[in-house]
Amino acid sequence: MDKQTEIAVDVGGGKGEYFLRRALAEPQKVFVVLDPQIEQIPDKPDNLFLVKWKSDKDVDLPIKPNSVDEVNISMLMGELITRDVSDANNVPEHLRKEFTQFRRILRDTKNMLKSDGIVTIVEPRGNMNYVLRLLTDEGYKVIKPASKVEDKNRSAFVGMFFDFYQHNPRIKKNEETSIIIPLEVKAQVIK
Numbered sequence: 001m002d003k004q005t006e007i008a009v010d011v012g013g014g015k016g017e018y019f020l021r022r023a024l025a026e027p028q029k030v031f032v033v034l035d036p037q038i039e040q041i042p043d044k045p046d047n048l049f050l051v052k053w054k055s056d057k058d059v060d061l062p063i064k065p066n067s068v069d070e071v072n073i074s075m076l077m078g079e080l081i082t083r084d085v086s087d088a089n090n091v092p093e094h095l096r097k098e099f100t101q102f103r104r105i106l107r108d109t110k111n112m113l114k115s116d117g118i119v120t121i122v123e124p125r126g127n128m129n130y131v132l133r134l135l136t137d138e139g140y141k142v143i144k145p146a147s148k149v150e151d152k153n154r155s156a157f158v159g160m161f162f163d164f165y166q167h168n169p170r171i172k173k174n175e176e177t178s179i180i181i182p183l184e185v186k187a188q189v190i191k
């Protein structure tokens with residue numbers, strides 16, 4: 001691999017549809033999807049790698065330190081902790097293990113990113129306080145504040161959340177306040 005080749009990693013990237021699109025659009029970059037439920041995509045481009053991997057509180061990300069330009073973490077927090085995360089400063093006892101897992105991923109992400117590398121985190125608005133707190137705790141600098149994801153089909157779960165918001169009659173329709181709407185925040189590592 002050429003030393004200049006940029007590398008992007010999607011942690012908990014699901015079936016990899018977001019990185020498949022990116023890999024086709026940016027053939028000069030390498031894209032790696034990590035997920036425990038990975039399925040191989042027939043005829044995937046050569047610059048897309050799908051790797052079976054599952055985080056746990058003691059499990060490292062399987063990528064070399066200081067080698068990655070960009071990390072994507074989309075809709076992963078809800079898998080690791082409950083969705084009831086309204087008070088970012090007061091994590092209930094029963095959530096601590098899972099919360100630790102997300103923190104651990106951010107720590108390892110920092111380790112694998114190059115010194116000017118960027119992490120993009122997508123989470124429903126209801127989880128964003130947690131994300132911002134963890135980013136600060138773990139030594140990241142927010143470079144793009146949390147804002148609504150513009151591409152409603154960015155990934156499978158982003159699409160599902162926008163759909164749910166749109167079609168559930170019980171949800172009060174206000175995209176600027178709803179806790180369901182997926183937001184995106186970008187942060188840079190401080191090394």
Ligand SMILES: C[S@@+](CC[C@H](N)C(=O)[O-])C[C@H]1O[C@@H](n2cnc3c(N)ncnc32)[C@H](O)[C@@H]1O
Pocket residue numbers: 011012013014015034035036037053054055056073074075076078079080155156157158
């Ligand atoms: C809600 S889905 C989000 C998938 C994708 N990122 C998206 O935005 O559509 C969460 C993903 O996290 C993966 N996952 C669950 N537990 C995980 C773990 N411990 N480590 C890594 N990935 C995990 C699941 O397999 C699933 O694909």
